[in-house]
Amino acid sequence: MNDDMENLTVLPSGNVRVRVKYAGQVASKTFAADALDDARRWRDTVKLEIAEGNIEVVAGVSMKQLGPRFLASRAGHRDWRTDESRWYTHVATADWAQRATASVTPADGLDWLDELKAKETSYDPKKHGKRAPKVLAWDTRRKCLNLARCAFTWAITKGLVPVTVNPFADLTVEREDGDEDEGYQEGWYLDLDNQRDLFALYDMSTALDVVDRMEKWIVQFALWTGMRMREAWCLHITDVHVDDPKPHVIVRFGSWDAVKERYRPPKGRKGERKPRRIDLWGGGLEAAKRWLEVRAEYVKASPATIAKYSAMKHNPLDLMFPTERGHRRDTKPPRSFRKLATIFPVIPRIGRPIWWHLLRHSCASSMVSGWWGIRWHLEDVQPVMGHNDVRTTQRYAHLAPSTQAETAARAHVAYLGRGHAGVTAQRPAARSPQNDGRARQDSNLRPTAPEAVALSS
16 A cells, blocks of 8 residues: 555544645645545646646635634623633634634534544643543534634624634534533443532541531532532522521522622523522532521631622622632632542542532532432423423433333322223313314403494494
């Protein structure tokens, strides 16, 4: 076999991509796996055309150059910092992003997505611990494409590029074998034994001080309500009703916008970001009451801090879970939880140290499985978790495998007690002749407007 692979790259799909750079631009084309000779011929032809000056150089601004302005237009969005990191790591480094925008084609986007398939993550040991690199997840690749598509739409709308059609408008990142296991995993939950072990550490661990032990109620509250971290950190005392006949909390805010200094609405699709009610019961109600008892002792704000925040429109001291110094919490778990995460045994089913969002998964899992007394229906779990679509809640359905068996067992007991005639005695009433779809007398016997005019004449 000819080993001439200059300018040729074998993609994860097996196809062969040809990329020839010239004058700061790239000529690129992808061939099928069995068309290696065709790829070489195309490469040689392009090189000859370049040498003879027959290929026109497309001038213009590149998306890499427009990147800072595009990112600045998104500053303050919920995930704009993550988008900024994603842009410089995966988007701006692409070949098409460094060329004139007028030369970018959908084929460039497809080649780029193939590159992302084979690209590995670059974990920072200081932030992420000792984690082995892995190829980019399907969701990461999808968000990279969305970000690039938004960049082109923004540039076209602003009139910054000489094109009118978004080259990535029709591209998608399809799920493939293995992608279904990304994101939430079926084993990501704390069962009852794990939950008991976690709270036992709060009572017995010598690594915690008195203030740390108070945070046990924050953790228990998060576990039993399933609230997202930012929702909990933006929860106000006035939205917590523990003395109500039906104790509950109102989740009005999803996060804090430090740029615009305002609260964002809860997470959800555009137009569906609305407050939701979470009833307090069991361990959640106990945690809320106990935390309100120790909250004043926990928050040790200085007089200067109190005076500072009292004059503010959005006072962090009015929050349910401020820091010890009376500040608004950032996107980190309480200090005590971070301590326990390092000493809590790694659960084989999970395969990694526990993390804060695992409490939310454990809440839904406990309700669906019936670990907390009764088994909840998925339709009842959905509003508690704040899922816009019940299909998101259905990922916890595997924890209720015996529901059908239990229902069949109860039905069988009823059958044995009353027999076929007994269990079928109360059948739905048969449709009456007046309700079979045929015309019938209207219940409103008053004449219509035309009839009234005719009668009066």
